[in-house]
Amino acid sequence: MSDQVHDHIAIEEVVHGNRDAFRPLVERYHGTVYRIAYSMCGNAEEAQDAVQEVFYRAFRNLKSYQPQWAFTTWIRRITVNYMLDQRKKKKVKTQSITTEDDQVIEIPDNQYDPRREYYDREKNRLVLDAINQLPNKYREVLVLRHIENMSYEEIAQSLSLPLGTVMTHLHRARGKLAELLKPMQTEIV
């Protein structure tokens, strides 16, 4: 049986009052939800809280779930909406990406180096900050496409947007991201 069939069986059981039947769904999709949440907030703790809340919302709204959609599509949509809501509520002021010219790090190629680890972490942080500076409509498609590797059609279905709009948002998002990351090109490469 495919995952989708398993999902539908589990959902039916949960709707009929068996709370424990929700566990396999959490086991299968918590990684997906966590990845989207983390890439949209850049903070591990916040992402963990988001996972709990997203699954609770899914649990509460299972009756409105439509079986013609894949559960994964539905839960991704809930995650994106939740993260956008959180952003709106908190009015997060993201840090601007500025690096000093003298912070160029020389990286040896051979073995483990704590500086390498620091460099990777910083690089990660800069990219996440850049994603967080994008407008919501660009950010959501970018994350779903490049972090979650979803197809354009899946994104369109998840976000209830026309395919053309998804493509336009994605192309502009790439351009914006390139602009944001350009100033620290020398530090990153």
Add this chain to the structure above:
Amino acid sequence: MIRCDQIHEWLEQMAEEPQALPREVQEHVAGCAACREYQAALNQALDLLNHIEIPVPPASMVNDVMLYIEQRETERELNQFFFPGLAILKSIQKTWVRYFPLWDMPMVLQREAWPTAIATVFIVFGIFLSPLSEPSESQKFLNNPVVLEVNSVAAKLRQTSDTWIGHVAAFRAGWFGEAKALGGGGAASPGSESIQMLK
């Protein structure tokens, strides 16, 4: 002749498969330093994005989620049982905020504010019910010495008399119109004649 901004759009669209770019776009990029730079920045951004490191969620996450659901559900059920009125108010608030997002109800309806709300209710009731408050008119009347005396005699009559006449006498003794009926006027205290007779 294609302009650089049009080339940028092409590059953004075809970023995932640059080999599929039309020949004239490729030729333009080859001869234009600005567009080459833009293409390099775009490729680098996509490369970074595709290799972004997302930490692995903690192993306890599934259990944490299930526990969280259990707690929230229990809390919801308890609230529905103990505070049905509050649940209705909350649903009204949710609906209101949904359609009128500029206006938000006070925090009193939020879960975090419940302890404060309950404490406030206790304090307010405590003030009104405390003995420091002024006695009411009915309390003043019952504490009147004459009324107390009449009540005690009436009680004595009920105890000593088994007949219905005794009960009537007790009733009459307690009735304030008794004095007037006996012609006591304003000087005698109400029921004083009957009390004298009985004594």
